[in-house]
Amino acid sequence: MRNDVRYLILALLGLCVIIALAISFSGPLLYSLETDVFPSQFHENTNALKAQEINSTTDLLPLMQDLLDYSGPIILNVRIQDIDQARRDLELFAKDRRLNNLIIKLDMNESEIEEFSQSSANQEKLLQELLNSSISLDQLRSLEIQYRDQNNPTMLTSIQLQGETLRKKIRLLYEQYRVESSKIVTVSKKVGLDTTSQEQSVQDFELYVNTVDPQQQVQQIDIPIRRTSQMSLLLYPDTGSYGDTIRCFGYYFSLYGYRVSSIPGKQVTLFLDTTPVGTVTTDDVGSYTVDIPVDKITSGTHVVHAESGLTQTDQRTLTIVPVGTVTTLTVSPSRKAGEILCTGTVTANQPVRNAPVELVWDGTHASRATTDAKGEFNAALNLPNGNHTVQARFTGAGYPLNPSESDIQAIDISIPLIPFIPFIPHVDYSFFVYLGVLCIFSLFVGGAVYYLWRTPGRTLFSGKRAARTELSGDAGTEVPAISDEGTGADIPPDTHSPDDIPAGEVSLFQRYAGLLQSAGLSEASHAVYCELAGRIAHDLRISRYRVLTPREMSRSCRERPYCGAFSRLVSVYEQIRYGGSLSAPVRTEFETTMQTTDSQLEGEHH
Amino acid sequence: MKKKNLAAIVLSVWLVIISIFMLLAWRIDIEIFFVLWLIGILIVVELMDTRFSLPPYLRYIKYLIAAGIVLFGGIVTQKILEILSK
Numbered sequence: 001m002r003n004d005v006r007y008l009i010l011a012l013l014g015l016c017v018i019i020a021l022a023i024s025f026s027g028p029l030l031y032s033l034e035t036d037v038f039p040s041q042f043h044e045n046t047n048a049l050k051a052q053e054i055n056s057t058t059d060l061l062p063l064m065q066d067l068l069d070y071s072g073p074i075i076l077n078v079r080i081q082d083i084d085q086a087r088r089d090l091e092l093f094a095k096d097r098r099l100n101n102l103i104i105k106l107d108m109n110e111s112e113i114e115e116f117s118q119s120s121a122n123q124e125k126l127l128q129e130l131l132n133s134s135i136s137l138d139q140l141r142s143l144e145i146q147y148r149d150q151n152n153p154t155m156l157t158s159i160q161l162q163g164e165t166l167r168k169k170i171r172l173l174y175e176q177y178r179v180e181s182s183k184i185v186t187v188s189k190k191v192g193l194d195t196t197s198q199e200q201s202v203q204d205f206e207l208y209v210n211t212v213d214p215q216q217q218v219q220q221i222d223i224p225i226r227r228t229s230q231m232s233l234l235l236y237p238d239t240g241s242y243g244d245t246i247r248c249f250g251y252y253f254s255l256y257g258y259r260v261s262s263i264p265g266k267q268v269t270l271f272l273d274t275t276p277v278g279t280v281t282t283d284d285v286g287s288y289t290v291d292i293p294v295d296k297i298t299s300g301t302h303v304v305h306a307e308s309g310l311t312q313t314d315q316r317t318l319t320i321v322p323v324g325t326v327t328t329l330t331v332s333p334s335r336k337a338g339e340i341l342c343t344g345t346v347t348a349n350q351p352v353r354n355a356p357v358e359l360v361w362d363g364t365h366a367s368r369a370t371t372d373a374k375g376e377f378n379a380a381l382n383l384p385n386g387n388h389t390v391q392a393r394f395t396g397a398g399y400p401l402n403p404s405e406s407d408i409q410a411i412d413i414s415i416p417l418i419p420f421i422p423f424i425p426h427v428d429y430s431f432f433v434y435l436g437v438l439c440i441f442s443l444f445v446g447g448a449v450y451y452l453w454r455t456p457g458r459t460l461f462s463g464k465r466a467a468r469t470e471l472s473g474d475a476g477t478e479v480p481a482i483s484d485e486g487t488g489a490d491i492p493p494d495t496h497s498p499d500d501i502p503a504g505e506v507s508l509f510q511r512y513a514g515l516l517q518s519a520g521l522s523e524a525s526h527a528v529y530c531e532l533a534g535r536i537a538h539d540l541r542i543s544r545y546r547v548l549t550p551r552e553m554s555r556s557c558r559e560r561p562y563c564g565a566f567s568r569l570v571s572v573y574e575q576i577r578y579g580g581s582l583s584a585p586v587r588t589e590f591e592t593t594m595q596t597t598d599s600q601l602e603g604e605h606h
Numbered sequence: 607m608k609k610k611n612l613a614a615i616v617l618s619v620w621l622v623i624i625s626i627f628m629l630l631a632w633r634i635d636i637e638i639f640f641v642l643w644l645i646g647i648l649i650v651v652e653l654m655d656t657r658f659s660l661p662p663y664l665r666y667i668k669y670l671i672a673a674g675i676v677l678f679g680g681i682v683t684q685k686i687l688e689i690l691s692k
Contacts, residue, residue: 006611010618017625021634433690437683444679448672547659 060113065193067096067120068184072197074127075204078134079211086131093124116187119180126177130170130205137166137212157315158273161301167212174209178202230254231268233306233313240294241321242400243350248304249289250313252282262286268308272297272318294320295353299400320400323348327357329392329406333413334380340411342369342379346394348401351375355401358393383413508532508598512591521587525576528594532566535601550574562600569593610663613650620646637681644674 070093077086140163147155181202185195233250240246248270252263266282270290278290288306299322306313329344342359346352352375359367359379369379369392381390392406508531515524533553537545540557548556551574554567572590575581624642628634651667 006615010614013618013622017622020629021625437686440686441679441683444682445676447679448675451675452668452672544659 061191061193063096064113064116064188064191067093067116068188068193068195069197070096071123071127071181072201072204075130075201075208078130079204079208081134081138083131083135083138090124090127090131093127112187112190116184119183119187122180123177123184126173126180130173130177133166133170133173137163137170140166153315155274157303161303165300170212171209174205177205230311231306231308231313233304233316235304235316235318238317239319239321241323242294242348242352244294246292246294246318247289248292248306248316249287250306252286252288252308252311266308268306270304270306272304273302292318294400296398297400298398322396322400322402324402325352325394325396325404327392327394327404327406329359329390329409331390331409331411333411338382338384338413340381340383340390340413342377342381342390342392344377344392344406345375346371346377346404347375352394352399352401355394355399358395359390360393361388361390363389363391383411385413387412509591509595512594521582521590522577522580525573525590528590529570529573529577532569532594532597532601536560536562536566539601561603562597565593565596565600569597609654610661613654617643617646617650640674641678641681644671644678647671647674 070089074086074089074093077083077089140159144156144159144163147159181198185198188195188198231250231252233248236247236249237244238246250268252266252268254261254263262282262285264282264284264286266286267279268282268288268290269276269279270292271277272292277292280288280290282288290306292304297320299320302318302320304316304318325346325348327344327346329342332341332343333339334341344357346355346357351373352371353373355371355375357369357371357377359369359381361367361381361383367379367381369377371377377392387410389408389410391408394401394404396403508528512524512528515527529550533545533550536553536557537543539560542548542556545553550570554563554570557563557566569590572586572593575586576590621639621643624639628639647667648671651664651671655664
């Protein structure tokens with residue numbers, strides 16, 4: 001195959017790879033439902049699994065039908081006031097996790113079955129709240145009868161307000177339940193399940209809501225109010241939110257016929273619902289003032305009145321409006337191993353003071369912290385090694401504040417390489433870090449330089465020595481030996497090199513003469529060439545001069561003064577070595593050029 | 607077949623294999639691709655290197671590898687800085 005064709009195929013292959021990368025960069029489609037096949041057990045198409053499992057009548061459908069049938073009886077029992085049975089049914093409903101387990105097992109997290117399961121879980125929570133609200137409503141009814149008997153208008157009003165709140169909540173629960181139920185019915189009908197029980201439960205819920213709804217009730221609380229005209233009460237403002245201050249003030253006075261007389265020095269206690277929030281004494285003109293800070297007061301409508309002995313004011317209504325909150329969290333590693341520091345704030349247009357904050361790590365473990373006067377909280381958590389997530393949650397329970405959560409913070413807890421020593425002062429190590437990083441990068445640069453300059457077969461630390469040895473012809477050489485005395489006929493030619501004899505002791509010509517007598521002109525000329533080539537290679541820093549032919553060697557020294565003599569020597573050497581010309585004129589010419597080259601080389605070195 | 611042609615084909619096949627596996631894993635990472643390419647070319651050059659001679663194409667490849675090593679050092683340094691900044 002021609003080189004052009006090879007390169008063309010190579011270029012086409014590369015082009016195909018680039019096109020495939022470009023096409024599938026955003027979202028490569030490896031499987032499709034239309035052409036789905038399973039070539040081996042290692043291939044799984046989750047989309048196909050979802051489609052298959054939806055049609056399965058053996059595993060999923062019975063579980064789904066069970067979940068469908070739970071909610072109907074629970075609502076019916078709530079409606080007929082059979083609370084115990086409703087609670088038992090709800091416990092069974094809550095414990096049934098078989099569908100969830102199957103979904104996790106089959107990795108169907110984004111399927112309609114997962115939506116069904118999620119709606120079912122939401123229904124379970126709604127039913128739990130409905131049950132609790134129903135119980136609370138019953139208790140309120142009992143209390144209402146009790147306070148009516150006691151002729152206590154304050155408590156009756158308070159109970160009436162609480163009852164209204166509960167009814168609103170039940171109505172809201174019904175709306176949410178209806179939405180979740182419609183989702184469940186839609187999915188169930190798709191897979192052919194019987195949804196009668198589910199639809200019936202919605203109707204039962206609606207009937208229950210109508211039963212408890214105050215608009216439908218004809219019950220009116222007839223409160224025999226015990227009025228007094230001796231003490232007044234005003235609130236300003238009568239609506240507030242977290243951080244506001246409500247001023248409550250009034251007068252204590254007596255009526256004498258048509259005259260009004262203020263009474264100073266009377267102790268007046270102010271009540272918020274049934275809780276006393278302050279006691280003051282009337283001043284010289286019989287007036288009193290109490291400030292109520294809106295702090296830990298639940299949102300909604302509250303009843304405020306004042307009492308002084310048997311004298312009571314009229315009841316005033318105070319509305320507390322809920323406010324949204326923002327919770328922040330910052331997580332930083334502590335100097336103590338395994339410990340992290342959590343700091344953050346809870347604000348609702350202003351700092352939320354002395355409020356409890358939950359620090360939840362890994363979604364399962366919780367720890368508590370409390371905000372200070374600035375709304376800030378600090379807490380240290382001890383976590384095991386590994387990656388963790390931490391989140392701060394403010395529930396708003398007891399406050400006129402909506403709950404909020406911080407962003408989830410991730411942190412890696414690992415064992416420090418250097419154990420913490422408390423008496424070492426904190427030092428900024430960033431300079432050393434950058435120096436270390438620079439050193440590492442320099443190591444790579446050094447490695448790259450070494451890679452370029454290294455010689456194959458040569459180690460790093462014996463490089464110079466090995467190079468010198470190679471230059472002197474010791475390693476792997478085929479150079480015949482030159483006797484140190486010039487008469488070394490008994491020395492085998494392949495066991496010595498010219499460098500075995502120190503250059504300073506015996507001259508090149510003497511060694512040549514000795515080898516000429518012992519091994520002949522061819523070997524002697526070769527030995528002379530090897531030595532001169534070695535010296536020239538050393539001068540020109542040619543490391544692989546032995547792989548060069550004599551002519552290549554002569555060409556490589558063109559810029560040197562000895563090049564002419566060496567080229568002539570090479571020419572004569574080729575005649576002797578390769579041409580087999582061993583005549584006296586050739587020998588004479590070789591000796592002449594040898595001496596010329598040798599002397600010029602020595603002159604160059606000096 | 608000449609050594610340099612064989613080396614080019616082997617390296618191309620290696621890069622195609624890397625690309626296919628990256629596609630299968632839905633993870634296309636240019637850094638991993640580069641490091642695997644560097645490993646491949648280092649092995650190929652080490653296998654085709656000669657003891658006593660250095661052909662020009664091999665010398666140019668070695669320059670390329672040296673640049674690759676420096677770039678690899680840059681990637682390692684960047685990763686170290688990323689870890690330290692966490």
